[in-house]
Every structure is written in C-alpha cells, then in structure tokens.
Amino acid sequence: MATTEILLAGFGGQGVLFAGKILAYCGLMDNKELSWLPSYGPEMRGGTANCSVCISDEPIGSPLVLTPDILIAMNQPSFDKFVTEVKPGGKVFFDSTLIEAECDRADIQLFGIPSQQLADDNNLKGGSNIILLGKVIKETNLFSLDVMKKGIEKVVPASKAHLIPNNFKAIEIGMNS
Amino acid sequence: MERNLMKGNEALAEAAIRAGCKCFFGYPITPQTELAAYMAKRMHKSGGVFLQAESEIAAINMVLGAASTGVRAMTSSSSPGVSLKSEGVSYIAGSDLPAVIINVQRGGPGLGGIQPSQADYWQATKALGHGDFQLLVYAPASVQEMVDFVVKAFDRADKYRMPAMILADGLLGQMMEPVSFPEINPNAYDKSGWATNGHKNQREHHIVNSLYLKPDELEKSIVDRYKKYDIIKETETDAELYLTEDCDILLCAFGATARVVKSAVNSARELGIKAGLFRPKTLWPFPVKEINEAAKSAKTLLSVEMSMGQMVDDIKLAINCSRPVEFYGRTGGVIPTPVEVLEQIKRIGGAL
Amino acid sequence: MAVVFQRPKSFIDIPTHYCPGCTHGIVHRILCEVIDEMGIEGDTIGVCPVGCSVMAYDYFNCDMIEAAHGRAPAVATGVKRTNPDKFVFTYQGDGDLAAIGTAETVHSATRGENIVVIFINNTIYGMTGGQMAPTTIPGQVTQTTPFGRDPLLAGYPVRVSEMLATLTGTALAQRVAVDSVPHIREAKKAIRKAFENQKAKRGFSLIEVLSTCPTNWGLTPIEAIKRLQDEMIPYYPLGVYKDVTEGVFAGLEGGNE
Numbered sequence: 001m002a003t004t005e006i007l008l009a010g011f012g013g014q015g016v017l018f019a020g021k022i023l024a025y026c027g028l029m030d031n032k033e034l035s036w037l038p039s040y041g042p043e044m045r046g047g048t049a050n051c052s053v054c055i056s057d058e059p060i061g062s063p064l065v066l067t068p069d070i071l072i073a074m075n076q077p078s079f080d081k082f083v084t085e086v087k088p089g090g091k092v093f094f095d096s097t098l099i100e101a102e103c104d105r106a107d108i109q110l111f112g113i114p115s116q117q118l119a120d121d122n123n124l125k126g127g128s129n130i131i132l133l134g135k136v137i138k139e140t141n142l143f144s145l146d147v148m149k150k151g152i153e154k155v156v157p158a159s160k161a162h163l164i165p166n167n168f169k170a171i172e173i174g175m176n177s
Numbered sequence: 178m179e180r181n182l183m184k185g186n187e188a189l190a191e192a193a194i195r196a197g198c199k200c201f202f203g204y205p206i207t208p209q210t211e212l213a214a215y216m217a218k219r220m221h222k223s224g225g226v227f228l229q230a231e232s233e234i235a236a237i238n239m240v241l242g243a244a245s246t247g248v249r250a251m252t253s254s255s256s257p258g259v260s261l262k263s264e265g266v267s268y269i270a271g272s273d274l275p276a277v278i279i280n281v282q283r284g285g286p287g288l289g290g291i292q293p294s295q296a297d298y299w300q301a302t303k304a305l306g307h308g309d310f311q312l313l314v315y316a317p318a319s320v321q322e323m324v325d326f327v328v329k330a331f332d333r334a335d336k337y338r339m340p341a342m343i344l345a346d347g348l349l350g351q352m353m354e355p356v357s358f359p360e361i362n363p364n365a366y367d368k369s370g371w372a373t374n375g376h377k378n379q380r381e382h383h384i385v386n387s388l389y390l391k392p393d394e395l396e397k398s399i400v401d402r403y404k405k406y407d408i409i410k411e412t413e414t415d416a417e418l419y420l421t422e423d424c425d426i427l428l429c430a431f432g433a434t435a436r437v438v439k440s441a442v443n444s445a446r447e448l449g450i451k452a453g454l455f456r457p458k459t460l461w462p463f464p465v466k467e468i469n470e471a472a473k474s475a476k477t478l479l480s481v482e483m484s485m486g487q488m489v490d491d492i493k494l495a496i497n498c499s500r501p502v503e504f505y506g507r508t509g510g511v512i513p514t515p516v517e518v519l520e521q522i523k524r525i526g527g528a529l
Numbered sequence: 530m531a532v533v534f535q536r537p538k539s540f541i542d543i544p545t546h547y548c549p550g551c552t553h554g555i556v557h558r559i560l561c562e563v564i565d566e567m568g569i570e571g572d573t574i575g576v577c578p579v580g581c582s583v584m585a586y587d588y589f590n591c592d593m594i595e596a597a598h599g600r601a602p603a604v605a606t607g608v609k610r611t612n613p614d615k616f617v618f619t620y621q622g623d624g625d626l627a628a629i630g631t632a633e634t635v636h637s638a639t640r641g642e643n644i645v646v647i648f649i650n651n652t653i654y655g656m657t658g659g660q661m662a663p664t665t666i667p668g669q670v671t672q673t674t675p676f677g678r679d680p681l682l683a684g685y686p687v688r689v690s691e692m693l694a695t696l697t698g699t700a701l702a703q704r705v706a707v708d709s710v711p712h713i714r715e716a717k718k719a720i721r722k723a724f725e726n727q728k729a730k731r732g733f734s735l736i737e738v739l740s741t742c743p744t745n746w747g748l749t750p751i752e753a754i755k756r757l758q759d760e761m762i763p764y765y766p767l768g769v770y771k772d773v774t775e776g777v778f779a780g781l782e783g784g785n786e
Contacts, residue, residue, distance in 0.1 A: 021353075024182055024353055025182060028180060028182050028355055033355070034182075034354065034355065035352055035353065035354050036182070036352060036353040036354075037348065037351060037352040037353075038351055040207070040208055040291070040347070040351050060354070060436070061436045061437065061439050061440030061443070061515065062433075062436050062437040062440050062512070062514070062515055063348065063352050063354075063436070064348070064437075064512055064514075066514055199611065200607070200610060200611055202607065226610045226611060228606070228610060230603070230636075231632050231633070231635075231636035232632055234600065234603070234632075234633075235600070235603040235606075235632065235633050235636065236603075238596065238597060238600035238603035238604050238607065238633070239603050239604070239606050239607035239610070240607060241594075241596070241600075241603075241604050241607060242576070242594065242596075242603065242604035242605060242606060242607020242608040242609075242611075243607035243608065243610065243611045244607070245574075245594050245604070245607070245608060246574070246607075246608055246611050246612050248611045250607065250611075264597055265597065265600070268596075268597050272595075373574050373592035373593065373594055373608070374574070374592065374612055374615065375571055375572045375573065375574060375591070375592055375612070375615050376570075376571050376591070376592055377571040377572065378570065378571040379571070382589075382590050382591055382592050382593065383592045383593075384586045384587075384592070384593045384594075384595070385593070385594040385595065386586060386593075386594070386595040387595065388583060388584070388595055390584075
C-alpha cells in the first residue's frame with residue numbers, strides 16, 4: 001500500500017482531531033506506519049480545526065497533508081477550501097446536513113451523508129465525526145471494521161470507556177448509510 | 178518492542194524521565210506546552226521535581242542550581258523563551274554543568290508566530306549566550322528520535338559536563354507517531370568531585386562558578402573547554418546519508434524539513450534525477466566527515482531549511498566551498514512542500 | 530589558656546577583597562558563627578550574587594555556587610528542591626535582589642521556598658562604582674543621580690522587608706543593622722532564626738541588613754556608620770515585619786511527600 005493521506009477539517013469542537021486520532025490508532029493497531037498532525041494555536045479555540053493523518057507501509061515523509069487522498073469535511077468552509085486540493089481519484093466524505101456540495105470535479109468521488117442529522121436522530125450527541133468514519137471504512141479499504149473497533153477502544157480514555165458502545169453504534173450507522 | 182502513539186512533546190518528556198531526569202523547571206509557551214503538562218503529571222509520581230517557574234530566566238537558573246548538586250535537570254521552551262534562557266545557558270556552560278534544554282522552535286524574530294521554524298539554528302550552534310562556548314545540539318526528525326536523542330543528550334551532557342540542546346520544531350512537537358521506549362539504563366557518572374551538595378565535613382568545599390577575574394585564568398579555563406570540544410568534534414558527530422552513493426545533487430536538511438526533502442528525493446529518483454539526502458542528527462558538532470562522504474559524487478549541494486538560510490553556511494565551510502551550495506527555504510512558520518523542493522531539484526538537475 | 534574569641538571555622542582564613550570599613554565582613558562573620566553554632570557547614574550550600582559579594586564563595590567554607598545577577602533565589606530553589614534536607618542560603622545586595630532579580634525574589638518568597646535570603650541594603654551599587662540602587666534614598670547623590678535622587682525622575686526606593694512581608698509564603702521578614710554591637714547581636718539572632726526556620730521547614734526567610742559603603746558614599750568608615758544611623762534607619766525602620774512561627778504551610782497536606 002502506498003501512503004494514504006487523509007485530511008480532516010471542520011469547526012473546533014466537532015471532534016475533527018479526535019476522529020483523526022482514531023484513524024491514527026487504527027494504523028497503530030494495524031501495524032502500519034502513520035503520523036497525526038493537528039493544526040494548533042488560537043484556531044483551536046472554536047475556530048477551524050484540521051488534522052493530517054498519513055497511513056503507510058513505508059516510513060512517513062512529510063506529515064503535513066496538502067493534497068489528500070481522503071478528505072473528511074465537517075463544515076462548509078473546509079469543504080470549499082480543500083475539495084479542490086484532493087488528489088485525482090480521491091474520495092471526499094462530508095456532512096450533508098451542514099454542507100452544500102458544489103463541486104464540478106469529475107475526477108473525485110463525493111460521499112455526502114447527513115451525519116449530524118443521523119447523530120441527532122440516534123441520540124449520539126457529538127457522534128457526527130464517528131459516523132463519517134463509518135462511511136470511510138465502508139467506501140475505502142483503509143481499515144477493516146475490526147481494526148476500527150480496536151482503534152476506538154485504544155483511543156477512548158479509560159475514564160470514558162462507557163462511551164465505546166456509542167462509538168461502535170456510530171460506526172455502524174455510517175457504514176449503513 | 179511495544180509501539181505507543183505519542184505527541185513529540187510528550188515523548189520528549191517521557192524519555193527524559195526514563196533517562197533519569199529528576200527535575201523539570203519550565204514556563205508555558207506554545208508549541209511546547211504539552212511537555213510541561215506531561216512533566217507536571219508524571220514527575221512527582223516518579224519521585225522528581227516539577228516546578229512552573231515565574232519566567233524562563235528563573236527556570237534555567239533553577240536548572241543551574243539543581244545541576245550544581247549533581248542531579249539530572251532539564252528545561253524546555255520555544256524560540257522566544259529560549260532567548261530568555263540564553264543568559265543561564267552561558268552560565269551553565271561557563272560553570273561546566275550538565276543540563277538539557279529543549280527548543281521546540283517557532284517563527285521569529287520577536288514574538289514571531291507559533292508555527293514550525295528552524296530559524297534558531299544559528300542561535301543554537303553559534304551563540305546561545307555570550308562568551309566562547311558551545312553546546313551539544315541534537316536535531317531529531319521523528320518522534321522516535323525525540324526519545325533517542327533526549328536519552329543521548331542527558332548522557333553526553335553528563336559525560337562532557339556541558340549543556341545539550343534538543344533543537345526540535347513545532348511540527349515535531351505537535352505530531353503523533355508510533356514510538357518505542359528502549360530499555361534505558363542511564364550511565365552513572367561520578368559527580369562527587371565537583372557537585373555542591375554539602376561536603377559533610379568529609380572533603381574540601383566545592384565551588385560552582387564561572388567568574389575568573391584574572392584573564393590568564395579565564396583563558397586557561399576556556400582553552401581547556403575547547404580541548405574537550407575538539408574531542409567531541411572527533412567523536413560525537415552523527416548523520417543520516419540517504420541515496421548519496423551516486424548522487425549528482427545532494428540535498429541537505431535537518432529535523433522536520435528532512436522528512437519533506439526525503440519525499441522530494443524519492444520523487445526525483447523516480448524521474449531519473451540522481452538526488453540524495455544528507456541529514457545531520459548533530460548540528461553541533463556539525464558532521465563534517467559525513468557530509469564530505471555524502472557529497473563525494475555530488476556536483477551541486479542544496480540546503481533546504483525553514484529559515485532564510487542558516488545551516489547553509491556550515492555546509493559551505495564543511496566542504497570548503499568545493500562545490501556550489503544552493504539554498505531553498507521557507508520561513509515564518511511556512512513548511513516547504515515536497516513539490517516545491519522537487520521543483521528546485523529539477524531546476525538544478527536541468528542545469529547540470 | 531581558654532580561647533574566648535576566634536575566627537568561625539566556616540569563615541575561610543584569607544584576606545577578603547572588601548574595602549576598609551565595609552560591613553560585609555561583619556555580616557559574613559555572624560553568618561558563619563550561626564553556621565558553626567548550628568554545626569551545619571557540611572550540609573549547607575550558599576549562593577552568591579553579582580555585586581560586591583560576588584566572590585564570597587572564596588570566603589565561606591561550605592559548598593558555594595556563583596549565580597547570575599539577580600538569579601540567586603532561582604538557583605537556590607533548584608538546589609533546595611533537589612536537596613530538601615540541606616540548608617540553602619543566598620547572599621545578595623540591593624541591586625541584585627531588588628532590581629534585576631525582583632521577580633526571582635518575589636516568587637521564591639511567595640512560593641514559600643524554604644531558604645534563607647541575606648539581603649545587604651547599602652543604598653548603592655558598590656561593585657560598579659556607586660550608581661543608584663533600588664534602595665537609594667531620595668536626595669542621595671550617586672554616580673547616576675548626581676543631583677540627588679529625584680523621585681520625579683527616578684521614582685521611589687523599594688522597602689523590601691515591608692513588601693515581602695505581604696506575601697503568604699514569607700515566614701520571616703526582618704530588618705536589622707550592623708552599625709553597633711547591640712544591633713550586630715540582634716542581626717545574628719535574626720540570621721539564626723532564619724536558619725532555624727529552614728530547619729523546621731517554615732518557609733521563606735529574609736533578613737535585610739542595613740550596611741555601609743564608605744567608598745562609594747565618599748565617607749570615612751565612622752561617618753558611614755553615622756549616615757546609616759541618621760539617614761537609613763529613619764527611612765528603613767528596623768524590626769520584624771513578618772514572623773509566622775507555625776510556618777507558612779501549617780495545616781496543609783500534599784506536596785511531594
């Protein structure tokens with residue numbers, strides 16, 4: 001497998017960095033090389049947040065993702081800003097509750113699901129990011145469901161272990177949507 | 178060995194504790210704050226001292242005090258804070274004390290920015306404070322090297338009784354990568370001949386001092402220190418040579434930039450351009466032997482840095498300007514991209 | 530024949546570099562007497578400042594560290610935190626403690642660092658040749674206040690004992706003088722108390738010592754003593770400004786232990 005470059009972007013508080021961390025831990029559980037790089041600074045405080053994740057069989061070069069293979073966009077500005085940067089053949093996953101996808105590129109695939117709505121409907125507050133991850137593993141061969149579950153178990157701190165089943169449920173909803 | 182996923186800043190802290198660091202004195206500054214936070218959580222539990230000082234100046238002087246008693250001590254900061262520490266670093270060097278200083282660099286000058294930078298190369302390698310002195314400077318390029326070099330820095334600082342610096346940057350500090358912690362059995366260096374920890378009426382009193390009012394005495398102390406530096410220059414250099422055997426263009430980069438450059442070198446090779454990478458792991462001492470080995474077949478050298486060009490000077494000196502040395506850099510917190518670097522390689526490749 | 534007076538053992542028997550009539554020697558001596566009487570020379574680490582007492586490390590027989598200008602309390606903090614059972618003192622002048630090192634002084638006090646700070650207040654920078662100090666009295670002529678210190682231009686002096694007495698971490702703040710035998714005996718008692726505080730882990734102890742600088746004041750030693758009595762003591766009243774006998778952390782639990 002060549003390096004898969006993933007960019008996650010959204011508002012601060014939507015769990016963009018956390019979703020990225022889950023992917024990173026999946027890489028760890030899957031014995032891959034990987035890197036996770038957050039944007040940092042004042043933008044963490046409720047502004048835009050994004051994070052770069054690289055998964056590979058080879059050592060990772062630059063951990064900064066500028067032209068992603070996979071874009072996970074959780075708000076309109078992020079979608080608009082990064083959809084033009086996606087590599088040809090790349091895949092874009094976005095929350096259609098919050099994003100109107102205007103894109104005339106024919107060389108990429110768009111997967112919009114109403115993840116925010118689905119999270120609300122299923123009483124999974126703040127689960128929109130995880131629902132999108134479910135869609136990612138369904139539409140790509142990045143990780144198996146088994147690895148994804150292991151990644152979630154690893155990243156959720158022991159003090160919040162009771163939230164693991166909800167995260168599994170969110171993955172399932174994403175895979176089925 | 179078990180792989181953990183950690184931020185660079187956290188890995189630096191954990192490695193220091195495992196290397197026998199018994200006290201950490203620091204002051205908050207982005208982008209190294211996770212290091213201090215980690216120390217605050219772990220240090221007391223491991224029987225050490227964590228103290229948030231009132232300033233960077235106080236922090237480095239607390240390190241001086243702790244190091245004077247023979248204890249492994251460390252402080253960390255980012256560029257503007259390291260400038261404040263420069264006074265203390267000079268005193269530590271002048272007093273022949275071991276200590277480890279971390280610089281998770283950000284853009285300068287002045288308050289600058291908070292994004293990654295390598296513009297403190299000169300400060301670290303040439304003039305981190307007044308007077309004739311050097312400190313060991315290690316440049317990690319991965320979270321794993323953050324661990325390995327901290328362990329080494331503590332060891333060599335003790336061995337040579339001098340300050341050692343980890344010159345990292347915001348990208349390395351903030352990123353997470355898999356990291357393993359080797360079994361660490363820190364060498365025990367005998368400090369009983371100089372440590373000021375109370376003489377118990379069993380020896381002469383010790384004095385930790387950098388003041389010599391008689392010029393010939395000060396000169397002798399410095400000349401003696403430089404004899405030690407000569408040994409270090411012979412024995413402590415370290416570098417990675419990547420695809421340099423047959424290279425026409427030798428790229429030179431350290432730290433996070435070297436990762437970007439390595440990607441560009443790989444792309445260049447795919448295009449049939451013979452590019453190679455020289456990555457110094459020690460910035461002082463600069464790996465002179467190693468770069469000359471790496472540059473054997475090179476027609477042109479290209480230094481890539483997150484600055485306006487600082488290491489490039491050492492490269493010219495190291496190869497005695499025997500080949501053209503070009504420079505490409507981004508600064509102010511902008512990280513060069515592999516595509517940009519590849520363009521530079523293609524430009525030079527076309528000219529060869 | 531019984532010995533009734535001798536040099537303290539912890540006071541190394543070499544000539545000092547201090548000017549004739551300077552009172553540093555008196556303070557060194559009573560500090561060493563305390564160290565000897567408590568039998569703690571082998572467990573004491575001193576930290577010197579930058580200023581006239583910069584070379585005091587050559588005079589005290591305990592382990593000594595020479596700090597950068599103003600940083601002695603930070604250095605002492607590093608020593609004490611790693612060696613909590615040792616005795617640690619700093620010996621600092623007014624420029625060192627109350628100008629360039631104000632932050633280190635205030636914060637080591639407010640943290641309740643369990644150290645002793647001996648503060649020599651002679652209202653002038655001695656080592657550099659007689660410039661205005663943070664404690665220079667209004668009207669006092671120095672090299673950098675040639676027409677006398679004018680508060681409108683140079684501001685007011687700092688009263689260190691009073692200032693540090695306001696901090697919770699300060700266990701003892703006392704101003705003494707070394708102008709007369711009774712005052713010298715008082716000063717020694719205060720220094721002893723500061724070290725006893727450290728032994729009992731009571732917190733930060735400051736002893737401010739009003740001292741003379743005949744050379745830079747342009748006075749004879751006897752005139753200098755008179756100036757101390759007539760001008761300094763009225764401006765810097767002697768006395769105990771804070772004394773927390775039960776210690777500044779009494780009743781608290783936690784910490785590193």
